[in-house]
Amino acid sequence: xxxxxxxxxxxxxxxxxxxxxxxxxxxxxxxxxxxxxxxxxxxxxxxxxxxxxxxxxxxxxxxxxxxxxxxxxxxxxxxxxxxxxxxxxxxxxxxxxxxxxxxxxxxxxxxxxxxxxxxxxxxxxxxxxxxxxxxxxxxxxxxxxxxxxxxxxxxxx
Amino acid sequence: xxxxxxxxxxxxxxxxxxxxxxxxxxxxxxxxxxxxxxxxxxxxxxxxxxxxxxxxxxxxxxxxxxxxxxxxxxxxxxxxxxxxxxxxxxxxxxxxxxxx
Numbered sequence: 001x002x003x004x005x006x007x008x009x010x011x012x013x014x015x016x017x018x019x020x021x022x023x024x025x026x027x028x029x030x031x032x033x034x035x036x037x038x039x040x041x042x043x044x045x046x047x048x049x050x051x052x053x054x055x056x057x058x059x060x061x062x063x064x065x066x067x068x069x070x071x072x073x074x075x076x077x078x079x080x081x082x083x084x085x086x087x088x089x090x091x092x093x094x095x096x097x098x099x100x101x102x103x104x105x106x107x108x109x110x111x112x113x114x115x116x117x118x119x120x121x122x123x124x125x126x127x128x129x130x131x132x133x134x135x136x137x138x139x140x141x142x143x144x145x146x147x148x149x150x151x152x153x154x155x156x157x
Numbered sequence: 158x159x160x161x162x163x164x165x166x167x168x169x170x171x172x173x174x175x176x177x178x179x180x181x182x183x184x185x186x187x188x189x190x191x192x193x194x195x196x197x198x199x200x201x202x203x204x205x206x207x208x209x210x211x212x213x214x215x216x217x218x219x220x221x222x223x224x225x226x227x228x229x230x231x232x233x234x235x236x237x238x239x240x241x242x243x244x245x246x247x248x249x250x251x252x253x254x255x256x257x
Contacts, residue, residue: 016204019158021165021197031160033201033211064165066158078167105205114205124250125206151166 003041003081003145011079012038015067016105020045020141022056022063022085030056034141036065037100043081043143044097049089050136057085057141065143078151083143097140159237160197161190161218168198169232189233190218198237203247210246214239 001008018036021029032053034045043065047053057063067079088094105111115122132138159168190196196218201211214237221236 017201019165019199019201021160028195029160029197031158031165031197031199031213033199033209066165066167068167080165111205114207118207121207121250124252125247127252128247128250 001148001150003148005148007076007150008079008081008148011067011069011076012043014069014072015079018043018045019066019068020053020063020085020143021065022053023060024056025059027060035101035105037097037104039096039100041145043083043145044088044093044100045141045143046097046101047139047141048132048136049087049139054087054139054141057087061085063141063143076150079148080151081143081145081148083145083147085141085143088140088142089137093140093142094138158199158201159190160199161194190235192218192220192235194218195240196237207248207250210248211244213243215241 003009003012016035017033019031019033021031023029030052032047032051034047034053036043036045038044045053045065049055061084063083063085065081065083067081069077106115118125158165194217196216198214198216199211200214201209203209216237216239219236219238221234223232223234
């Protein structure tokens, strides 16, 4: 299935958290939940250079990414995209990613409600991000899709 | 979600406290990791920052019978013998004094 199929695009539009499966240099598996946005037919996932996902992608670009729309009860709710990934650290790409992430996760009714409800904890989030930045710069894992398929999960949920 | 090699699938997970050691059984849809294969099982939830939490279990697959509490018919179950477990919950973050 092609990634520009309307059913695929619909799941990518509605899904909020992607789970990216990567490989260590010795072939061991890893999987991480990450925020993501879609741009020009690519999938951008935000993380840090020191994260396991980005280090694995540098070692082996083969990835698969799962997208699940939990509220959906249709057979088309779990999507797997197979692709090749690279790690982007360019400031322009990072700014573009950050803008899109803010629009998708923060500047929405649900996002605003969430952060207003956690105003007292926002300094903790800031400190968390500051400490993460000290370990390594933020980056974007850019996935070029090679194929997509819906998983036969009619028994799930 | 369970990952084996670069494949990943969604699954049912069942925590079995009756076993001598911790065990987890997973149903995975359509594809199945082989016995002895190393897998990673990720159970996560949340969308916004302080709701994000997850359980990440790396382990080896063993054949398993259907758990007693399973309510899903016609599934293949495997047991994941944990080698490493990591959990996080951003809503539980607290400030701690740096003692370095």
